[in-house]
Amino acid sequence: MSAPFLLILRIGMTLSLYVFMGWAFLLLWRNFKTESELLTSRKTPPLTLSYLDLNKKQKTKHFRTPEIALGRDPHSEVYLENETVSAHHARLSYHHGQWWLEDLNSKNGTTLNGEDVETPTIILGNDEIRCGKMPLTVYLSTTDLSPNTQAL
Numbered sequence: 001m002s003a004p005f006l007l008i009l010r011i012g013m014t015l016s017l018y019v020f021m022g023w024a025f026l027l028l029w030r031n032f033k034t035e036s037e038l039l040t041s042r043k044t045p046p047l048t049l050s051y052l053d054l055n056k057k058q059k060t061k062h063f064r065t066p067e068i069a070l071g072r073d074p075h076s077e078v079y080l081e082n083e084t085v086s087a088h089h090a091r092l093s094y095h096h097g098q099w100w101l102e103d104l105n106s107k108n109g110t111t112l113n114g115e116d117v118e119t120p121t122i123i124l125g126n127d128e129i130r131c132g133k134m135p136l137t138v139y140l141s142t143t144d145l146s147p148n149t150q151a152l
Contacts, residue, residue, distance in 0.1 A: 044094045048139040054081045068092040070131055071104075084108045084132025092123070092138075099123045099140065108132035 071089040086106035103110035125140040
């Protein structure tokens with residue numbers, strides 16, 4: 001009589017362990033799903049760069065990506081065709097709720113409002129960035145966009 005009772009008890013304990021593990025994994029999955037939805041809901045605020053191209057025409061580009069490469073490399077998001085600009089000159093990146101400017105060890109340096117950028121620096125609206133001798137103006141709101149704006 002005790003052998004069938006112990007078998008039923010073992011089966012019951014095994015089933016309760018599997019139910020507990022299933023419940024724990026369900027809670028972990030729900031938490032992971034909630035966290036991922038929260039992270040995807042955070043959007044990068046728009047950033048607009050205005051500069052003169054090779055033909056001295058005003059060019060304006062609008063970005064919503066969290067990282068923007070500036071340089072003479074044609075694959076850069078902002079292609080600056082000027083001999084004072086390095087191929088991979090500078091980077092704008094959005095993290096910790098702010099836009100940051102970082103010089104990528106360029107030959108002629110990067111300045112922000114006339115000051116050399118030696119470490120990643122926070123940028124604000126209407127700041128002037130100089131990559132070598134190439135000036136760019138940063139706008140952080142979409143209200144400053146001109147009709148020839150190019151969205152990326």
